[in-house]
Amino acid sequence: MDATVNQEVVIAIEGVLDRTQVPKWDREVARRLQGLDRSGELRLDLSRVERMDSAGAAFCEVLRRRQERQGGRLVLVAASQAAMEALSVFRVRTEAALPSRPAPGFFERVGEKAAQAFEEVVTALVLVADTLYHTATGVFARRQRVHAASIVEQMVRIGLESFGIVGLISLLVGLTVALQSAYQLRQFGANIFIADLIGVAMTREMGPLMTAILLAGRSGASIAAEIATMTITEEVDALKVMGINPVRFLVVPRFLAISLTQPLLTMMADALGILGGFFIAVLYLELGARAFYDQLISALVVKDILTGLVKSVSFAWIIVFIASHRGFRVRGGAEGVGLATTSSVVQSIFAVIAADAFFSLLFYFGD
Numbered sequence: 001m002d003a004t005v006n007q008e009v010v011i012a013i014e015g016v017l018d019r020t021q022v023p024k025w026d027r028e029v030a031r032r033l034q035g036l037d038r039s040g041e042l043r044l045d046l047s048r049v050e051r052m053d054s055a056g057a058a059f060c061e062v063l064r065r066r067q068e069r070q071g072g073r074l075v076l077v078a079a080s081q082a083a084m085e086a087l088s089v090f091r092v093r094t095e096a097a098l099p100s101r102p103a104p105g106f107f108e109r110v111g112e113k114a115a116q117a118f119e120e121v122v123t124a125l126v127l128v129a130d131t132l133y134h135t136a137t138g139v140f141a142r143r144q145r146v147h148a149a150s151i152v153e154q155m156v157r158i159g160l161e162s163f164g165i166v167g168l169i170s171l172l173v174g175l176t177v178a179l180q181s182a183y184q185l186r187q188f189g190a191n192i193f194i195a196d197l198i199g200v201a202m203t204r205e206m207g208p209l210m211t212a213i214l215l216a217g218r219s220g221a222s223i224a225a226e227i228a229t230m231t232i233t234e235e236v237d238a239l240k241v242m243g244i245n246p247v248r249f250l251v252v253p254r255f256l257a258i259s260l261t262q263p264l265l266t267m268m269a270d271a272l273g274i275l276g277g278f279f280i281a282v283l284y285l286e287l288g289a290r291a292f293y294d295q296l297i298s299a300l301v302v303k304d305i306l307t308g309l310v311k312s313v314s315f316a317w318i319i320v321f322i323a324s325h326r327g328f329r330v331r332g333g334a335e336g337v338g339l340a341t342t343s344s345v346v347q348s349i350f351a352v353i354a355a356d357a358f359f360s361l362l363f364y365f366g367d
Contacts, residue, residue: 227327
């Protein structure tokens with residue numbers, strides 16, 4: 001952040017100031033000084049710098065010389081040990097840190113959190129709108145068409161490579177749900193209804209939910225980490241400089257890929273979950289295979305399958321939007337990438353479960 005104290009310009013640098021972050025901070029300082037009188041005193045506050053190398057120290061020295069050429073003066077305020085050690089390479093004199101601001105009050109903290117939340121929501125909505133717009137233009141506009149090779153590549157990474165883990169987990173979930181239910185049904189002589197239970201549960205609820213949770217932890221984390229790394233290494237800025245929209249280039253192929261593969265994975269999860277229930281019905285409840293099949297067909301309706309597919313597409317969009325949003329909003333270095341990936345997975349799983357509860361209520365009262 002920057003401010004003016006007694007007609008002196010104060011610029012505070014936070015986090016990391018190393019060779020990977022110096023170009024970003026150089027542009028940021030130039031932007032903040034644009035339109036200001038450069039002949040005065042510029043105070044560079046380094047008290048909150050967590051890591052700094054010789055490139056950061058050289059940046060401060062270059063900034064000092066640039067300021068002196070324009071008739072001004074640069075004063076470095078370095079309270080952090082990392083900044084002082086790096087600046088000692090050039091024997092740069094530093095002053096004590098600026099007096100810290102008083103701790104914000106309760107209402108100030110609430111207002112700041114509310115403003116941050118509002119900014120996050122607006123940024124996320126803009127990302128959603130941009131993705132939908134570029135998806136539509138990529139499908140119908142020839143000049144802005146999304147490359148099919150990019151979509152196929154993402155379909156392989158998101159869908160095909162997730163086939164094994166999703167299939168195995170779905171089979172085990174079907175076995176577990178059927179086994180726990182069979183114990184109760186057997187006491188009432190209602191063994192045949194195991195087909196109804198496992199069929200409806202997998203198609204309407206467990207299939208799409210388990211698939212979404214697994215993809216949120218696997219593909220969602222991958223999307224967030226890739227975009228966050230590109231943001232940190234300024235590859236996203238490079239795309240903008242070349243006139244390429246980052247959303248169209250990075251998000252749209254992943255959006256289309258997960259929209260196509262998530263329903264297919266969900267149907268596969270439904271089938272394997274029902275297969276797990278079939279094993280329990282035949283081996284534990286001693287039902288005939290034909291009896292299980294007939295009961296399953298009579299219990300399932302088209303609406304059950306469509307409900308699961310609608311959920312799966314909605315969950316896919318939630319995962320890709322949250323992962324992309326966290327990737328573009330990353331701050332810092334490698335630690336920021338890890339935090340963005342973690343928050344993407346946690347927020348995606350929470351949003352998927354919340355959306356599942358909403359859809360369950362919607363379809364329940366709609367029956």
